[in-house]
Amino acid sequence: MLRISRSQLVHNIAAVQKQLAPSALMLVMKDDAYGHGVDTVVDAALVQPGVALFGGYDVDTSLQIRSRAGSGARVFAWAIARDEEIRRALREGIELGVGTSSYLERVIVVAAAEKQTARVHLKIDTGLRRNGIRTEEWPDFVARAVRAQFAGVLSIVGVWSHLAEASDAEDDVSASEFAQAVEIVRAAGADPASLHLTASAASWWRPELRGTVCRVGAFCYGIRSAEGPEIPGIRPIATLESRVLAAENDVAHIGIGALHGLPSTLGGAPVATLGGQRELLRIDAVTSAVRGWEGMRVGDTVRIFGPGDHGEMDATSLAERNDTVGEEILTRLTERVRRVIEDGDGERVG
Numbered sequence: 001m002l003r004i005s006r007s008q009l010v011h012n013i014a015a016v017q018k019q020l021a022p023s024a025l026m027l028v029m030k031d032d033a034y035g036h037g038v039d040t041v042v043d044a045a046l047v048q049p050g051v052a053l054f055g056g057y058d059v060d061t062s063l064q065i066r067s068r069a070g071s072g073a074r075v076f077a078w079a080i081a082r083d084e085e086i087r088r089a090l091r092e093g094i095e096l097g098v099g100t101s102s103y104l105e106r107v108i109v110v111a112a113a114e115k116q117t118a119r120v121h122l123k124i125d126t127g128l129r130r131n132g133i134r135t136e137e138w139p140d141f142v143a144r145a146v147r148a149q150f151a152g153v154l155s156i157v158g159v160w161s162h163l164a165e166a167s168d169a170e171d172d173v174s175a176s177e178f179a180q181a182v183e184i185v186r187a188a189g190a191d192p193a194s195l196h197l198t199a200s201a202a203s204w205w206r207p208e209l210r211g212t213v214c215r216v217g218a219f220c221y222g223i224r225s226a227e228g229p230e231i232p233g234i235r236p237i238a239t240l241e242s243r244v245l246a247a248e249n250d251v252a253h254i255g256i257g258a259l260h261g262l263p264s265t266l267g268g269a270p271v272a273t274l275g276g277q278r279e280l281l282r283i284d285a286v287t288s289a290v291r292g293w294e295g296m297r298v299g300d301t302v303r304i305f306g307p308g309d310h311g312e313m314d315a316t317s318l319a320e321r322n323d324t325v326g327e328e329i330l331t332r333l334t335e336r337v338r339r340v341i342e343d344g345d346g347e348r349v350g
């Protein structure tokens, strides 16, 4: 099961907000809140003073956030959506990230048909080449959006981009391109309040790159960057554990395997047992084999990752063994893994 500490999540969110202030936190919740569960995370995020802005990635996730968080929260969806999704998003006041001209046109058409004003964040490509308007095309794109704003169909509430985070120097260039893009929007007659460029690492470590908003997922969940340092005041919120189902010949068989989303590449990793760290020998379909320990018994708990209180590694340390990121280990866990939410005072099953 995946134990999720709600109090640690509340604590992490508060620590991130404090670090970023006066910039506002946009809590990023893609992939079912990085495998922790959207509803669980929204509930924790609304504990006072609370998160005012959520990043849902796609429209479905954003609508789920809206229904859990209520009408007071701002919710941002940046995946390119189908017209039907745009319609639903507009009705629920979801803000849309727009980074291609054809998508801008579709949003304008749907908003006009729905007699709605679409609240949009325009995306400039500052070097990542994923999606976003190239600098050469930015002035025309902005002019089109501003005309639609004058017509009442759009409201330009934000400008955003995504950093490559390959090097500080490249990110500095991106930041200056971003600042110029914002100037072009202002010169065209719009005044967007939400300017956002940075995700967890740059938001935390590079204050000079922060806009008025920072989009942060990983650090709120206590997932540090691969090859990155511990983050002061932040700890993982999730512990993946399993029980010993059978113990024989110096091997303990635990009840989690590949079909639960445990990557088979974790073979050889150390996990925490009641006898100390032991090697995860093999990952089978629904079970895994762990090197045994003195006095092992059926029902004993084995911890695969977590905050480290019982000698388990954090998800990022496991990921680093395979050149991947901690997020990937969490988001791969399937629905077969029961999520248990702990409040500090008792627990309830989520």
Ligand SMILES: *Cc1c(COP(=O)(O)O)cnc(C)c1O
Residues within 6 Å of the ligand: 028, 030, 162, 198, 199, 200, 201, 215, 216, 217, 218, 219
């Ligand atoms: C996932 C994502 C983020 C959050 O990244 P973290 O490193 O988890 O904080 C921010 N912005 C965009 C566009 C993303 O896709």
